[in-house]
Amino acid sequence: MDVTLARTFLTVAETGSFIDAARNMNVTQSTVSARIKSLEDLLGQPLFSRSHTGADLTVAGEQFRKHALALVRVWQHAQLEIGMSSQHRDHLAFGAPMSFWDSFLLKWVSWLRQSMPDIAVSASAGRAQLLTQRLVEGTLDLAIMYRPIQPPGLLIEHLFDEEIVLVTSTPVRTRRSSSDYLFIDWGSDFQQDHAAAYPELTTAGLHLDIGSAGINYILTNPATGYFPRRLVARHLSSGRLRQPSRARKFVYPVYMVYPEARDEEAYEPILAGLRKAAARLS
Template sequence: MQIELIQTFIDLCETRSFNRTAERLSVTQSTVSGRVRALEGSLGHRLFTRSRAGTELTTGGLRFAPHARALLHAWTEARHAVGDSGGVLTMRIGIQSDLVTLHFSELIGDFRAALPGTAFLFEADYSAQMCSDLMTGAEDLAILFSPRYHPDLHFETVGEITYLMVSTETDRLSDVRQETYIMPHYSYAMPQLHAALHPRLATASLSIGQNTAMVLLLRSLGGTAYVHRPSAEELIRAGTCRAVADAAPIQQPVFAGLHVRNRHRSAHRRMLQIVRGRFGPSGAAPARRRGA
């Protein structure tokens, strides 16, 4: 069976749109339709129904979906196994972009000490892509802000980081100007958290989704924004910004995620323990399962 048929089926399960799946896979809509027909022909059952209301899975499609995800995950793992040179196991780790400057070198050292003889590939990315990579097996572990809960994925809360409001203009919340305020969009949940704290600033015209970019913008253009605590302290020490002392901090939870197939493997359990220890408030944070 051609693996692109499985990839197309899984993507269509998510989008429920032949056109959207074609865009995401960079193929034509007729190619998507042809792949679905070929897969249905191989299985001897229809997988989707199409109507004006949209595209829906048939009963057969619903039954096939978990097997398709398992096939794609196994295929990706097999490709990595064949590609690993010299018999060296490679662990692929995704990490939220904003976390690269926090405990990153320590994590690398801890992982290498705990799993000697293992090669590591670290990639900074955003939560949505990391969750997709965990699903397919392209990543073994992800450290992220926004879990995408799914029966095939396991997530644990491993700690949290703090964002503080700083300003080049004022140290009082009442004097923060909407026209020079930059909205934080570091995770999917942050706009809602922010709106609850500061409804007056929720309609600011500029929003940034990365801490490094936010710091650069404050240094070049000025204004007021939430930045990661170490960045806030550095900006204040440099005299670039002042702390807006009466603005409440925003706490962003940090999660670790992996495929359920890997949840009980010793190497993955060891990496999870290390991540808890680095991001937990004091030593290893208690593990908490978050379901779909």
């Protein structure tokens, strides 16, 4: 399939309009209509329901959206790897949720670039579901995540156990209140466990889906919240943060996920370096 058809479909789906899609892609509306017609002929199903208010995805269109995204990603990945091939002997694409970058993966990337400078590296942040999809479609070579599912063709290896602990920057003699509580989203498992342990805090006044960047808030404002211990260890040691007594902690296993069918000679030094980086967190 021409990847342009997939891109056109996604643009119409995003804008909800053939006219706006044509404007965004700098082509005529008739060109957009012809491309969508060609795509619908190929698939044998209408992808949009047209009306005077715009274009809405049909059931078939909703189902095709994830495949269109995958087609575009695969094409972009191919362009990236081919473009890098003249200067690098290989290319590693890997991803992880945002929370793993600080104090862990950025250090590993630094080691990787120093140890294997002839390997190009591209990295991205994302949630487990998207990372798994990209592993299956072949646009990722390696992913780090909590409690992954295991589709056929992927291997899962335990790296370390993540301990998420309650920390506070409020003065010692200050009584904490729910208005000072900061909820950081550390994934669906944490959300469920946190809601069960602290139902009164499920409607906290401040919810931040920004991962480790939330540390900057708690360091500059009197607040309390949960963070991975590896992210706050130095602040606990320096006294800028402290752990409330008798507070519950949450522990989640962290895994690396990679293809079962792989070049083991090329992969093993990379995986070995990641294992060593994870061991230093213990």
